[in-house]
Amino acid sequence: MELEELKKVWSDYDKKLTENLxxxxxxxxxxxxxxxxSTMDTPKRYEIVNVxxxxxxxxxxxxxxxxxxxDYRVLVSGIxxxxxxxxxxxxxxxxxxxxVKVDFYNDSIIKIQKQMIKYKKQFFSMKKYMLYTGPxxxxxxxxxxxxxxxxxxxxxxxxxxxxxxxxxxIIGYPVSIWINKHWYENKMIDTExxxxxxxxxETEQ
Amino acid sequence: xxxxxxxxxxxxxxxxxxxxxxxxxxxxxNRQDLEQEILLQLWKNIKNFDGRVKISTWIYxxxxxxxxxxxxxxxxxxxxxxxxxxxxxxxxxxxxxSEFDEKLQLLNKLINGMSKLDKALMLLYLDxxxxxxxxxxxxxxxxxxxxxxxxxxxxxREKFSNY
Numbered sequence: 007m008e009l010e011e012l013k014k015v016w017s018d019y020d021k022k023l024t025e026n027l028x029x030x031x032x033x034x035x036x037x038x039x040x041x042x043x044s045t046m047d048t049p050k051r052y053e054i055v056n057v058x059x060x061x062x063x064x065x066x067x068x069x070x071x072x073x074x075x076x077d078y079r080v081l082v083s084g085i086x087x088x089x090x091x092x093x094x095x096x097x098x099x100x101x102x103x104x105x106v107k108v109d110f111y112n113d114s115i116i117k118i119q120k121q122m123i124k125y126k127k128q129f130f131s132m133k134k135y136m137l138y139t140g141p142x143x144x145x146x147x148x149x150x151x152x153x154x155x156x157x158x159x160x161x162x163x164x165x166x167x168x169x170x171x172x173x174x175x176i177i178g179y180p181v182s183i184w185i186n187k188h189w190y191e192n193k194m195i196d197t198e199x200x201x202x203x204x205x206x207x208e209t210e211q
Numbered sequence: 212x213x214x215x216x217x218x219x220x221x222x223x224x225x226x227x228x229x230x231x232x233x234x235x236x237x238x239x240x241n242r243q244d245l246e247q248e249i250l251l252q253l254w255k256n257i258k259n260f261d262g263r264v265k266i267s268t269w270i271y272x273x274x275x276x277x278x279x280x281x282x283x284x285x286x287x288x289x290x291x292x293x294x295x296x297x298x299x300x301x302x303x304x305x306x307x308x309s310e311f312d313e314k315l316q317l318l319n320k321l322i323n324g325m326s327k328l329d330k331a332l333m334l335l336y337l338d339x340x341x342x343x344x345x346x347x348x349x350x351x352x353x354x355x356x357x358x359x360x361x362x363x364x365x366x367x368r369e370k371f372s373n374y
Contacts, residue, residue: 009336009364012321015314016337023226028301031218037247039214039254047255110276111256111269114350115331118276200327207328208351210358 053102060095070154083150141178235278
């Protein structure tokens with residue numbers, strides 16, 4: 007079959023659809039169109055929440071770090087927590103910036119798909135960062151968070167802290183590596199493959 | 212735009228919406244998710260439609276982008292249809308003549324085997340969009356579109372030489 011013949015088949019198919027295809031108007035009427043969350047909106051909402059939450063958290067950490075700065079050990083813990091929170095916030099801002107730039111309705115398909123890929127790659131990289139720094143963050147931030155939230159001075163209980171550190175390292179890292187490998191690495195590979203496909207599609211002459 | 216006017220626009224463009232959903236999600240039990248997602252995208256953004264292009268072209272673009280980007284929807288997964296599965300677009304069995312049926316099946320097989328982007332190009336081509344329009348919608352050059360159409364023709368000759 008030639009392409010022109012297929013076009014004829016497609017055109018006949020279109021005629022059949024015009025005669026037979028039914029639109030379920032009742033189902034569309036029942037759709038909560040104004041409040042429904044679409045898949046495309048989810049990443050934007052997610053990043054907005056992350057940026058606001060991250061900013062509030064960073065502000066709280068800095069405030070308490072200053073307040074508890076008399077104890078240098080808590081101060082160091084507070085500074086490390088602030089740095090971690092600052093990096094996380096910057097990564098969230100970068101992600102939000104990537105997703106708000108996507109104009110789903112006016113840009114060309116290739117441009118939109120490339121922007122989506124950029125967002126996805128940044129998202130997976132951020133998840134990797136969070137997973138790999140998470141256990142260290144828990145260890146570094148715990149003295150500060152315990153002091154700020156409950157008044158507990160963990161340095162008065164060095165054995166408990168050491169056991170906690172060991173548990174976090176022994177369990178936390180294998181879990182982080184496993185999650186990254188099984189959840190994000192495969193998705194990252196698929197994203198890279200799609201990017202290759204797009205580049206090939208775009209440049210084929 | 213109110214809901215009734217929106218339904219009218221959807222009804223007027225039901226064929227292209229059905230063809231896109233069917234091409235990107237051939238499994239009927241999962242297709243409703245894609246149909247719903249496309250309808251939501253169209254509803255949320257129809258206010259931004261400025262009339263510079265035909266409404267069908269705009270719908271094509273939004274629907275194709277949604278279908279290509281459907282990172283949450285798993286169209287390869289085969290679920291058994293449940294009683295709650297209500298399609299937004301339904302096609303009752305209609306009579307084909309056997310030759311037409313065979314050719315249509317071949318065409319669907321060809322489209323299903325294509326990559327997401329080739330599929331978009333093929334659908335636009337089959338729906339008689341001009342080379343320049345296809346290039347604009349996809350964001351590639353005119354010559355690139357011509358090359359791809361030639362490649363598809365060549366593939367067709369190889370795959371369906373017996374028909």
